[in-house]
Amino acid sequence: MRLLEYEAKELFKLYGVPVPKGALATNVNEAVEKAKEVGLPVVLKSQIPVGGRGKAGLIQKASTLEEVEEKAKALFGRKVGQYVVDKVLIEEFSPHTGELYMSIFLDRGERRFSYILSREGGVEVESVKDKLVLNFDHWELPDEIIEEGWKYLKLPEGLRNAYYDLAKALHRLCEATEAELVEINPLVYSEKGFKALDAKIIIDDNALFRHADLEKYSKKTELEKLADQYGFSFVPLEGNVAVVGNGAGLVLSSLDLVTYKGLKPACFLDVGGGAPADRVYQALKVVSKIEGLKAIFMNIFGGITNCVEVAKGVIKARDDGIIKVPLVLRIAGTEEEKARKILEENNIHSYIEVEDALRALEEVKA
Amino acid sequence: MSLLADILSGKREASDVKVLVQGITGRYGRFHSELMLKYGTRIVAGVTPGKGGQEVLGVPVYNTVKEAIEEKGVEASIVFVPAKFYYSAVHEALENGISLIVGITERVPVRDTLKLLHEARERNANIIGPNTPGVIVPPKFKMGIMPPQPFKEGCIAVFSRSGTLTYEISNYLSKDGLGVFAAVGIGGDPINSTNFIELMEMVKDNPKVEGVVIIGEIGGEAEERVAKYIIETKYPKPVVSYIAGRSAPKEKRMGHAGAIIYGSYGTVESKEAAFAKAGVPVAKLPSEVPKLMKEKLKK
Numbered sequence: 001m002r003l004l005e006y007e008a009k010e011l012f013k014l015y016g017v018p019v020p021k022g023a024l025a026t027n028v029n030e031a032v033e034k035a036k037e038v039g040l041p042v043v044l045k046s047q048i049p050v051g052g053r054g055k056a057g058l059i060q061k062a063s064t065l066e067e068v069e070e071k072a073k074a075l076f077g078r079k080v081g082q083y084v085v086d087k088v089l090i091e092e093f094s095p096h097t098g099e100l101y102m103s104i105f106l107d108r109g110e111r112r113f114s115y116i117l118s119r120e121g122g123v124e125v126e127s128v129k130d131k132l133v134l135n136f137d138h139w140e141l142p143d144e145i146i147e148e149g150w151k152y153l154k155l156p157e158g159l160r161n162a163y164y165d166l167a168k169a170l171h172r173l174c175e176a177t178e179a180e181l182v183e184i185n186p187l188v189y190s191e192k193g194f195k196a197l198d199a200k201i202i203i204d205d206n207a208l209f210r211h212a213d214l215e216k217y218s219k220k221t222e223l224e225k226l227a228d229q230y231g232f233s234f235v236p237l238e239g240n241v242a243v244v245g246n247g248a249g250l251v252l253s254s255l256d257l258v259t260y261k262g263l264k265p266a267c268f269l270d271v272g273g274g275a276p277a278d279r280v281y282q283a284l285k286v287v288s289k290i291e292g293l294k295a296i297f298m299n300i301f302g303g304i305t306n307c308v309e310v311a312k313g314v315i316k317a318r319d320d321g322i323i324k325v326p327l328v329l330r331i332a333g334t335e336e337e338k339a340r341k342i343l344e345e346n347n348i349h350s351y352i353e354v355e356d357a358l359r360a361l362e363e364v365k366a
Numbered sequence: 367m368s369l370l371a372d373i374l375s376g377k378r379e380a381s382d383v384k385v386l387v388q389g390i391t392g393r394y395g396r397f398h399s400e401l402m403l404k405y406g407t408r409i410v411a412g413v414t415p416g417k418g419g420q421e422v423l424g425v426p427v428y429n430t431v432k433e434a435i436e437e438k439g440v441e442a443s444i445v446f447v448p449a450k451f452y453y454s455a456v457h458e459a460l461e462n463g464i465s466l467i468v469g470i471t472e473r474v475p476v477r478d479t480l481k482l483l484h485e486a487r488e489r490n491a492n493i494i495g496p497n498t499p500g501v502i503v504p505p506k507f508k509m510g511i512m513p514p515q516p517f518k519e520g521c522i523a524v525f526s527r528s529g530t531l532t533y534e535i536s537n538y539l540s541k542d543g544l545g546v547f548a549a550v551g552i553g554g555d556p557i558n559s560t561n562f563i564e565l566m567e568m569v570k571d572n573p574k575v576e577g578v579v580i581i582g583e584i585g586g587e588a589e590e591r592v593a594k595y596i597i598e599t600k601y602p603k604p605v606v607s608y609i610a611g612r613s614a615p616k617e618k619r620m621g622h623a624g625a626i627i628y629g630s631y632g633t634v635e636s637k638e639a640a641f642a643k644a645g646v647p648v649a650k651l652p653s654e655v656p657k658l659m660k661e662k663l664k665k
Contacts, residue, residue: 002617049617051629106476108556108586108624111483126629137484138477178477180556206555206623207475209450233621248554248621249528252583252610253652255620259613260650270621273511273529274397303513303533333533334513354653 001203004047006089007217008182008199015173017166017184019196022091031072032065034090040064044071047087048080051124056080061093082238094195096188100153101125102166103183104141104174106204113138113174115167117149121186141171155189162193177214178207223289230282232269239264240294241361242287246271246305254299254354261358266290274304280313281322288322295326295364299354302333311339315346326364330357369441369466370492370560373503374523374548374568376575380507386431386440386464387412388447388455390422395446398470398511399423402444405514406506411438431462442466444500444509452496453478460485468509469495469559473623479557486559493559497622498551499529510551520545522659523569525562526581527552527588527624531610535581535652542656547575552588554622562588563595570602577604577659580646584611585625585632593640604662607641608649609634 003011009019021038024047025031035042046058053059058080060071068090078085099121107114118131125131132152134145146167155163166187174182183200203214220228227234233248241258243265245251251270258265267290271283287296300310310331317323329350331339336352343350351357372378385402389395390412400423403409409425411434418429428434431443443464447455452471459467460482467486474496486493494501500510504519512529516537522544526532529551536546550565552558562580569575582589589609596605612634614620616627627633638648647658 106556108588109591111480111557111561124629126631138480178475180476204476204623205619206449206473207477210475235615235618235620237615245530247528247530247533248625249526249532249581249583249610250530250534252528252614252620252625253531253608255614256610256612257651265613268620301530301534301537303516303530304511334515354651 001205001208001218002049003201003203003217004049004087005045005199006047006087008201009196011173011177011201012196012199015176016169017173017196018194019199020091020094022089025072025088025090026086028069028072028076031088031090032068035062035065035068038090038092041093042068043091043093044068044075045089045091046075046078046085047089048083048085050080050083058085094188094197095190096195097190099186099188101128101131101185102170102187103181103185104170104179105183106180107135110135112136115141115145115149117152119153121188125185138175141167156191158191159189159193166194177201177211178204180204223286226289227269227286230279230286232271232283232286234286235268236290237265237267239266240292242266242269242290242293242296243299244269244271244283244287244296245299246273246275246301250299250301254297257354257358258297258361261362263361266293275309277309277312277316280310281317284314284317285322288324293325295328295361296323297357297361298327298329299357300329300331300333302331302336306334307331307336307339308342311342314348315343318346318348328357328361328364330354368490368492370494371568374565374572376572380503381406381408383442383466383507384408384410384438384440385509386410386434386438386443386459387425388431388443388445388459390414390425390427390446391417391420392446396422398446399425402508405508407508411440431458431464435462435464440464442468442509444468444470446470449473449475453482456482456493457485460489460491463489465489465491467491467493468500469493469498469553470500470511471495472497474555476555476557479555479559483557483559494550495553495559497555498553499532501548501550502546503548504546512549516540517549518545521547521574521576522579523547523565523575523577524549524579524581525552525565526550527554527558527583527622528581528610531581531608531652535579535608535655538653538656539579539659542660544656544659547572554624556586556624558588562592566592566595566601575603577606577663579655579659580605580607582607582609582637583622583625584609584614584620584627584634585622587632589637590640593644593646596644596646604659604665605644605646606649606655606658606662607646608652608655609637
């Protein structure tokens with residue numbers, strides 16, 4: 001779960017990571033009001049979860065209230081990919097001496113966490129050569145590592161205590177929220193100390209059961225909530241062919257195949273292993289609610305999943321009028337012959353080979 | 367050497383291993399215990415705290431792992447407990463000297479996985495998973511939830527981040543006559559307690575294994591590391607790969623917690639480029655894997 005900047009900054013403040021003074025606006029009038037509170041000049045920051053907001057013009061500086069109004073008008077309602085700007089963070093302008101980078105990140109390759117610093121802030125850390133990456137076991141960020149970071153940064157001696165406090169606060173926050181990433185980019189400094197100009201937090205979704213307080217940050221749509229209720233892995237996408245299957249890898253691979261044929265997936269839905277008929281039925285119910293849907297591609301490789309159950313679920317969904325678009329079904333594995341026979345008796349065709357099913361899917365679209 | 371290394375290197379007959387099931391009284395644990403027993407796995411004990419003294423499928427149930435070891439001499443454990451209890455179950459198994467643990471459990475917090483990995487290393491034990499379909503060594507050993515039909519005894523080691531794709535690709539390998547020596551799911555999570563490289567190292571000198579199939583997916587850098595390892599060690603066996611997720615959008619978890627792209631980190635393109643350098647062909651379709659493997663084996 002990725003938090004928006006203003007949400008991440010709420011948590012930063014709570015754990016003692018210094019952030020600029022700021023307030024959230026949800027419309028143009030509010031933007032002007034908040035700018036008065038915060039004090040001019042201000043920075044207007046669009047709250048959408050994409051990188052490179054500065055370059056895309058989604059972050060604007062304003063020195064007068066007129067300018068705030070004008071820039072807020074331009075930002076609110078702006079569409080970026082699948083996101084629309086509906087919240088703008090109004091923040092005081094923070095003059096500074098220099099920009100740095102600081103993060104704590106789950107290092108999947110090393111199977112530990114890493115503490116990352118760079119003397120070049122404000123750019124994508126992957127593309128930066130000048131950086132320090134130090135691995136540690138997540139439960140303790142040792143002083144030796146913090147000290148190595150201090151030596152690398154070469155900051156004025158007067159900032160030493162503030163730096164130690166900052167590193168420790170960031171680590172506390174990372175552990176308390178069970179984050180996979182906490183990132184400050186840029187981290188700015190002046191003789192007065194540090195400030196996190198931007199904030200990024202990605203929470204480990206699997207740990208959310210231990211953090212009821214973080215649930216408020218979840219941004220699920222109604223359809224995602226419904227899929228959650230049924231216990232499906234569901235990711236809405238922008239196309240019009242629903243992709244359904246059993247097992248995350250198989251669905252992911254099906255998504256690739258559909259895309260490879262020049263079609264656009266509308267979603268990723270994994271019914272999970274061993275799905276009985278009613279789960280297949282529920283899955284079809286969920287995807288049928290997707291707006292503008294043109295077809296459903298269902299790819300089943302029965303292992304624990306019994307193909308007969310899948311067939312029953314599909315037939316019931318068809319009979320109940322839930323399936324309103326063409327369904328292309330590939331079914332193989334456990335009890336496939338029996339399933340195919342039941343489907344044929346009910347006038348539903350199914351394919352053995354994925355390639356044949358994909359050809360049929362192309363024809364549906366044509 | 368660890369128990370898992372002994373099995374995968376061919377030094378130990380897998381079907382002799384005495385297996386414990388943690389969470390045997392649950393619906394899921396019981397269902398799969400029955401299938402594993404049917405396949406030939408030597409399940410000799412189960413553990414569910416508070417349910418000691420019962421029998422499930424003729425297998426005695428104990429309250430603690432310690433009792434199961436004392437009474438039945440179990441060496442390996444397969445874990446079906448819910449995510450909330452995963453840490454304590456695996457911790458208990460490690461503490462009592464179990465040296466191979468298969469964690470079927472899904473949705474385990476990553477910090478629990480990391481802590482357990484740390485504990486396992488100190489004891490020279492291996493954890494497979496979590497969020498794995500397990501390990502199968504046809505024709506008689508299965509610590510996992512995979513269907514047996516796709517796995518015909520053969521000469522290929524299949525290591526994978528995905529369950530169903532393992533079944534699908536193993537099925538192609540079996541139909542094509544190559545068959546499977548062993549298939550191991552490393553898990554769909556960001557952290558794999560046993561990773562591709564560790565498994566490849568274990569089968570490296572096994573004369574029964576002629577080639578390795580790596581089934582990867584988006585997210586992380588496991589495949590890139592495999593490529594580097596192949597180059598650096600001049601890996602002696604041919605390796606073929608399939609990678610799922612070419613069409614996945616960025617910053618979305620595609621079913622598996624570990625299947626997520628950040629920026630250019632974790633893309634199929636990056637993994638393919640790394641494999642190209644290591645001379646590993648990447649199949650465009652799962653069905654192409656046997657053909658690519660046969661071409662590599664000829665050379």
